[in-house]
Amino acid sequence: MKTxxxxxLIGLAAPALLSGCATHKIKTQxxxxxxxxxxxxxxxxxxxxxxxxxxxxxxxxxxxxxxQDHWQSPTETVKLRTGDCEDISIAKMLDPAIRKSIPEDQLxxxxxHTPQGVPHMVLIIGRGDNALVLDxxxxxxxxLAESGYHPVYQLDAAGRVYQNDxxxxxxxxxxxxxxxxxxLKLSAAY
Numbered sequence: 596m597k598t599x600x601x602x603x604l605i606g607l608a609a610p611a612l613l614s615g616c617a618t619h620k621i622k623t624q625x626x627x628x629x630x631x632x633x634x635x636x637x638x639x640x641x642x643x644x645x646x647x648x649x650x651x652x653x654x655x656x657x658x659x660x661x662x663q664d665h666w667q668s669p670t671e672t673v674k675l676r677t678g679d680c681e682d683i684s685i686a687k688m689l690d691p692a693i694r695k696s697i698p699e700d701q702l703x704x705x706x707x708h709t710p711q712g713v714p715h716m717v718l719i720i721g722r723g724d725n726a727l728v729l730d731x732x733x734x735x736x737x738x739l740a741e742s743g744y745h746p747v748y749q750l751d752a753a754g755r756v757y758q759n760d761x762x763x764x765x766x767x768x769x770x771x772x773x774x775x776x777x778x779l780k781l782s783a784a785y
Contacts, residue, residue, distance in 0.1 A: 639696045641736050644720070644727060647690055649734040655683050657731060666771040681716040683731040685772070688718050688752060699752040704772065707744035717742075719749065722760055 639647070658677035669686040672678045678686070684704050687693065693702065697720055705719040718729040724740035739746070749757040754773045756763045 639692065641727065643692075644729065645734065645736045647692060648687065648729040648736060651683060651687050651690070651729075652731055652734055655686065655731070657683070664771075680731055684716045684718045684729070687729050693720075694752070700755075702752040703749040703757070704751075705744075705749045706747045708747060710743035714747075715744070717744065719746070 654676065655672055656677045657679065659679050666685065667675070667678055667682040669689045672682045672686045681704070688702050688704055701721055703719045703722075703726075705717050707715050707717060709715050715730075715732075717731075719739060720727040720729070724738060726739045728737050728739055728742045728744065730737075730742070747758070748763075749760075750772050751757070
């Protein structure tokens, strides 16, 4: 029953996100108004971040890549309504409400290891153990310390690569992310 309810919610939300129906526009305007107020404060509230996280988690169905690792642009993720952990994290990082409210150097796509040692990708806002984690595995917002994740590499929204909060010149694994960022700069679609 819970799965059926989730599919119904996604089915109802998808047309709104893709076609921009009136309900979605009103909801978007409300989020944008809150964002404008919060922009003057410099950040979104934890509750607003949880709402954004939950919306993406409901809208995008987790689907692992096939044999080859593919990093989707947010436009692809919205169109397909599927993606793996990095696709969902990239979409969250480039979400307009988040991008307008949080400085680029505070947004980090983070390749982590779970407490069980499994590789995973999440969006981290801030630095250190008190940084906030937006994850496709849970809807609530946890601090990095609460999540139990161990960051390996992080990429900020400007395309800079970090390891243990120290800037690295580059890392070949993340050229895909740099391509997505450059495509978004050239495209007005998102």
